[in-house]
Amino acid sequence: MSEPGKAVMDWEFLIGYPLEEAEQILQEEGVSYRLQFTAAPGKVSSQEDAFVIAVRSDESGTLDLVCASADWTVS
Numbered sequence: 001m002s003e004p005g006k007a008v009m010d011w012e013f014l015i016g017y018p019l020e021e022a023e024q025i026l027q028e029e030g031v032s033y034r035l036q037f038t039a040a041p042g043k044v045s046s047q048e049d050a051f052v053i054a055v056r057s058d059e060s061g062t063l064d065l066v067c068a069s070a071d072w073t074v075s
Contacts, residue, residue: 011055011063019050019067026063033063040072 011031014022019035026033038053039045045068054066 011057014052014055014065017052019047019052019065022052022065026065031063032061033065036064036066038066038068040074042074043069043071045069 011026014025017025023033035047037045037050047067049069049071050067051070052065053068054064056064056066058064
């Protein structure tokens with residue numbers, strides 16, 4: 001019997017990783033995931049400079065990687 005939330009805890013170490021590295025690790029392990037991007041007001045986050053800022057899991061075990069650019073300055 002699996003523990004609730006255990007899948008997320010196994011992947012929390014990805015927080016702070018560049019998106020490219022996190023995706024490579026998950027692909028090597030065969031883990032299904034989705035990407036969700038967030039950004040500061042008036043900014044756009046791109047995959048090239050994104051970092052993983054949160055990891056969460058749904059009922060099916062698919063991971064959501066919440067990603068953002070390191071630039072959160074606001075004009």
